[in-house]
Amino acid sequence: MSALSDDLEIRPGRTLARSAIQLSFTRSGGPGGQNVNKRSTAVLLRVDAADLFQLLTPEACQRLRLLAGPAWVGEEGGESLLLRADAERSQAANREAAEARLVALLQMAMTEPKVRKKKKVSRGAKMRRLADKKKLSEKKGSRRTGE
Numbered sequence: 001m002s003a004l005s006d007d008l009e010i011r012p013g014r015t016l017a018r019s020a021i022q023l024s025f026t027r028s029g030g031p032g033g034q035n036v037n038k039r040s041t042a043v044l045l046r047v048d049a050a051d052l053f054q055l056l057t058p059e060a061c062q063r064l065r066l067l068a069g070p071a072w073v074g075e076e077g078g079e080s081l082l083l084r085a086d087a088e089r090s091q092a093a094n095r096e097a098a099e100a101r102l103v104a105l106l107q108m109a110m111t112e113p114k115v116r117k118k119k120k121v122s123r124g125a126k127m128r129r130l131a132d133k134k135k136l137s138e139k140k141g142s143r144r145t146g147e
Contacts, residue, residue: 008021021099023098024043045095
């Protein structure tokens with residue numbers, strides 16, 4: 001992922017235009033001394049929902065809403081995805097971290113969950129379970145005295 005490329009590659013053949021991404025910079029919180037107090041190194045990355053909906057299927061959009069959780073902000077019509085990155089000391093590193101989180105989130109949303117196939121319990125498994133129950137019952141029954 002180079003800083004000079006126009007688009008952010010999500011998957012081969014699926015890209016998000018960098019023009020759809022809005023970046024703003026703020027001061028990081030927490031300890032750090034003068035570096036934190038003077039420099040705006042934290043990154044706020046915002047992508048409008050409309051731009052994401054063009055990239056994703058309706059099912060993937062639903063998965064993205066669930067995966068994003070509180071990072072999905074706004075009401076119907078004015079929704080967007082808002083990611084904050086402030087773990088690094090430099091603005092460039094935080095920008096790369098935010099973009100990497102965006103790509104990872106979109107890749108997870110695009111991945112369809114595997115459908116669980118119901119399997120019938122085999123006859124042998126049923127017989128083993130019942131035999132084990134019988135054995136345990138006999139063992140516990142032998143402990144009883146004078147009932």
